[in-house]
Amino acid sequence: MRRRDGLDFHFHPNAGVKQHSEISGTMKVTHLALLILLVKVSLVVSEEPEQCKPGFSEQRYAFTVTRKVLERRRVIGKVSFTSCSANNRALYSSDDTRFQVFPDGKVTVKRQLTLHDGSVSFVLNAWDAKGTRHSVPILVWNEREQQVADSFGRS
Known part of the structure; x- marks a missing residue:
């Protein structure tokens, strides 16, 4: 074929086009690289940076x-409790129905009570993400009653 400027022009049907095997080879390498990247990302995401230990912060x-x-x-x-959930x-x-604990750990009086002996104690239970029960003793004491008892003890 001759161009307008008089130079010969040769047409090749596959000129500038990559062969099918070349394209599929490149795609295979790209797919393999993406697969390796996804596996690495999933391994990093699934690793826990620290082992979570469920339980109350205090004994x-x-x-x-x-x-x-x-x-x-x-x-x-x-109270502060780590459940190891999201x-x-x-x-x-x-174990004392006169007290209630909210999910954020706030301990409240559920029904009015009188501290006749100056204090009351009970056990609080909590369950972690795996369903394991954790228990902690709680003491509620009247500071003023203790001060009066101390003043009588010192005389």
Whole structure:
């Protein structure tokens, strides 16, 4: 074929086009590289940076109050529990029905009670993400009653 400027022009049907085997080979390498990348990313995501240990942050809790009669809904303290779940919320259950614990760990008086002896204790249970129960003793004591008892003991 001759161009307008008079030079010969040769047409080749596959000129500038990669062969099918060349394309599929490149695609195979690309797919393999993507697969390796995905495997590496999934391994990094699935690895836990630290082993989570569920349980209460303390071995026991002591909450001080300043009155003998504790009215309903009064917040007396807060416990900290690691459940090793995504939201780290726990299901709590008190062995004393006069107390209630909310998912954020706030301990409240469920029904009014009087600390006749100056204190009351109970066990609080919580369940972690695997369903294992963890228990902790809680002491609620009236600071003023203790001060009176101390003053009589010193005389």
